[in-house]
Amino acid sequence: MRSWQDMPADRRRDAVVGLTTALIFGWLLTYGVQIGISYAPGTALTAVSPAFFPYLLSVAGLFFSLCVIAGALTSSNSIAGDHSTTDVIPFYVFINRTLLLFLILFIYYYLFRIVGALLLSVFIFALLLFLGGERQPIRLIVLSLVLPTGVYLLFAQLANVPLPRGISPL
């Protein structure tokens, strides 16, 4: 068993994964299933009970989580991960950009019916194009108008999907 500082980064990551999932499965086992599923008292562990399968899975998940923690703490060799972007960009930049992207996605969701699918998509497209590095104003405007409108027409006109119009006249 090694100290936290001596562990390779990927093993530390595994330990965090194991700990987080162990907490989730532990919570399900103690409270989550009881809160989320209604069943007759004393029947939770009968095989046909609606709570039986979730309980069984929570126990299995807890076991696998503990296996991951044990593996991270005892294994001597390092495993290479697929995504190492955080290694080349500072951590705070990584966090800021991730939060910004998910904030944009949540705004897209929230305003989708209010502003309308087409109008909002034009703005989101322009913003993402700008974030992706497009700096030429004409190309930015033309692409932001043409591509979302094309996709909108494909869904709304050809596939007859009633996309929300919101405040947009179209």
Next chain:
Amino acid sequence: MDTVLTGLQLFLTIENALAVIVGMSLGITIGAIPGLSSTMGIALVLPFTYAMTPISAILLVVGIYKGGMFAGSISAILVRTPGTPGNICTLLDGWPLTQNGKSRKALDISLYSSVCADFISNIALISFAALIASFALRFGPPEYFWLMAFSLTVVTAVSGNSLSKGMIAATMGLLLSTVGLDLVYGGSRFTFGILELTGGVNLVPLLIGLFAIPEIVNYYIKPEKDMDGESRAGSALTFSEFRRCFPTILRSSGIGVGIGAIPGVGSTAAAFLSYTVAKRRSKTPQNFGKGEIEGVAAAEAGNNSVAGATLIPLLALGIPGDVVTAVMVGAFLIHGLSIGPALFQTQGEIIYAIFFGIMLSSLAMLVLGMLSMRYFSRISDVPKRILMPSLLIFCVFGTYAINNNHFDLLIMILAGVAGFSMMRLDVPVAPFLIAFVLGPMFEDNFRRSMLLASDGIMIFFRSPICWVFMILTGLLLYYSLSGVRMERLRVGR
């Protein structure tokens, strides 16, 4: 013989040939767009089939079904967004091939393996429909339970570096599949008063969120420089590469036909079983998941061979094998064809005419696929700063289009957060999704078996089919665990 010849005569019209070609073109176009599915395509064209002859109508629908099934691989390979759940396995090697500038090869092998598998599946449909259907009828809840257990065990094959992390992902997928109404008692589980969750978590928003959204977010975290003017599609597939994959295609097609003939199992299980078997039999299993064309061939052959085979229980027994074939029942009913065993006796010539059309559909898939592939492969040349926002809009509109439900967008984004976290933490996504797809069938058959059982758990050992799948599950687990141990020893050394 007379019935066959009459069937051929009925089939040989321009209208029928056009129906196959138009259906296949529509299927390929719809399938290649993330979020649009063959089910939606068939539902949309059904009203247009009223004016057509029964044979043309059925062939149009079959064309959309098969085209959509194949084309789901295009978006899986090019933009990491599987068109159907059956294409999840395709992206395991298809997407790495695109990242390595070999998207053309990936698309080519996907097309050729799909066509071969489709052809084999059609032959099986025509030759053994009645035989296979009668075997499939022997499956009761305990047999389905073991088949599901066996299919879930293939999770171990796509668990990446860590078997335990793969198992955690699978357990979470199974737990997520329990959300919604309980199938036995009708009570709600994990809905927490949210009405939209009563029907469970919708698969398509989950699929798009887990695969496409993380890729989009990842791009903006560190935008790559686009290589203007330089093609990233790479060279086409060579004949020697196809020949190398051919045994895998044949084997995977056999697996797909077997799985497809059993109603309700579907293409996801077939694709993953084929992939697992291909990986185990390969001389270079370490290349699987990193851009191995044999992996794409196995997944696509397994997936597409289900298409013809699913029609076996549909035509022979009147049992739809999946959602798309359930929608196809509508097309038969519209034209007064009551499917089931009697259909072969009362309207055998129509069935044979449909069989001839289905054979033509394999050829149409090859020709249309070859024509369209060179253009589809160019998608990987589109600068990512344009491709990524376009993909996001396709994802959002496609997700909304499933049920015209705003809540599905929230599911997609939350699945995106989960998928991105899994990507960063190196937790494999594929086991999560396989478990989510197979989970309801697994639990349902377990509980139905227990309700049927008079002698407790002994019902799970009642037939030779149970024993076969139980032994196969045990063997697969044993080999997976010993494989992981060997890999650890190798890395340790």
